[in-house]
Amino acid sequence: DTEAGADRGNPTAAKGLYLPRPNPFIPTDFALAKEEAWEGDPKLVVDEPGKLRLHHKCDLTFSTPKANVYLDFQSPDVYNCPESAVMN
Numbered sequence: 001d002t003e004a005g006a007d008r009g010n011p012t013a014a015k016g017l018y019l020p021r022p023n024p025f026i027p028t029d030f031a032l033a034k035e036e037a038w039e040g041d042p043k044l045v046v047d048e049p050g051k052l053r054l055h056h057k058c059d060l061t062f063s064t065p066k067a068n069v070y071l072d073f074q075s076p077d078v079y080n081c082p083e084s085a086v087m088n
Contacts, residue, residue, distance in 0.1 A: 032063060 035058050042057035059066055079085050 038058070039060075042055035044053070045056045046052055046054035077084060
C-alpha cells in the first residue's frame, strides 16, 4: 500500500481544472450604513396596491441589521369549495 500512496505528497493539477473568478456579490465591507433613526411607525418605502408593500425602520436599540418577512398569498381558488378552504 505504500506504493499506492507514494505520489500523494506531490499532487499535480488535472488539465482543465482552475479556480473560478472572484464572486463580485460577496461583500467585503461589513460596516453598517449610518442612517438617521426615528421614533414611531416604519416608513412605507414601496406601495404597489394588490402586489407589494414594503416598510422600513432603523433599529434604535442595538444598531444591528435585522429583517422580518411576512408573506400573505391571496388566491381566489382558496375558497372555491370547502375542501380547498380546509387544505389552505
